[in-house]
Amino acid sequence: VVFATPGMLHAGQSLQIFRKWAGNEKNMVIMPGYCVQGTVGHKILSGQRKLEMEGRQILEVKMQVEYMSFSAHADxxxxxxxxxxxxxxxxxxxxxxxxxxxxxxxxxxxxxxxxxxLHASQRRDHHHPHQPLHPCGHLPGPPQEGSSHRLMHGTLLMKDNSFRLVSPEQALKELGLAEHQLRFTCRVHIQEPRKEHETVLRVYNHLKGILKDYSVQHLPDGSITVESILIQVTAHSEDQGTKVLLVSWTYQ
Known part of the structure; x- marks a missing residue:
């Protein structure tokens, strides 16, 4: 038994398997839902037993064809x-x-x-939604001089048709979820014949000199941090004269 996509048999793995199995009457294909006209799925559901495939090859369908109403979309x-x-x-x-x-x-x-x-293939339709926002409460007064805009960061929770904006930590606690951190890593190759710890010091001193407004630290484990960005230096596996900088940062 093989579950394969796409469900309309118009391309991909499901079509490849279908072409191999279609000629044996002991096999069966179960179509799980609606198929667009012109696809292989629509043709075999319509009772067509000879299909013209790529290169004008004729594929004779001997396998059983069944239909089961199933959809991954909402009913x-x-x-x-x-x-x-x-x-x-x-x-x-x-x-x-x-x-x-x-x-x-x-x-x-x-x-x-x-x-x-509207059928998407028939015409285009343009809508200009207008949703007024009704204020609740009053501002204490005009904004003070020198005030700045602040980006709000939080999680919007919906329960019983009401919305609440809470901190990510509070949302995780209420939902019973564990926090996962997503990090990205970029590899930068540099020509550097010195040893790794010497390369680390050179990179650290260079960043310390050009990023004076940021917190640049040299950690005991030999890595470098610039705010939340982590930099590690390793030797190239094949070329000892090349060092690899692993620059890692979190999704923000």
Whole structure:
């Protein structure tokens, strides 16, 4: 049993496996959902047993073809729930079978009185949403001279249709999640015949001289930090005259 994508058999691994297995009547392919017209999936669901593949090769389909209604997307109930929570001014239906889209359109219009029905391949539609923001509370007064803008950093939590902006630490605590740190590393090769600890000192002194407004530190383990950026020096595995600077920083 092989689960492979894409589900419409128009390319990729699923199509490669299908081409190998299609000629044996003991095999079976189960199509898990809607297939766009013109794809291999749509053709075999329509009963077509001879397919023209690349290079005008004819593939005879002897395997069994079954259809099982399954979708990784939200069903009509899930879409209605999403609209109920998000309360959008417009809803744009762009993908799916025409009859089912029309049914969903009627359901949305009956309950929410808003909907735009559109197939993406038919035309373009332009919307200019306007959502007014209503202030709650009052400012204590005009901003003082010399005040500066500050970037707010936090996590937006939604519970019982209400929103709260809390610190990341508080969000992790409430959700019961452990904190994970994402770091990026860049490798910089430099021609340096000296030993590693001598190279570290040269890099440290150079950064200390040009980054006077930043905190540059030489740690006991031989690494260098510039604020939250970590720099380590290692020797090249093949060329001892080349040193590799590993520059690592966190996602901010």
């Amino acid at each position: 009509a109930k899930g879409i209605m729930q999403l609209i109920r929570q998000a309360e959008p001014r417009n809803v744009l239906l762009v993908h799916g079978e025409a009859k089912k889209m029309e049914f969903l359109k009627q359901k949305i219009e009956q309950e929410f009185r808003r909907c735009q029905l």
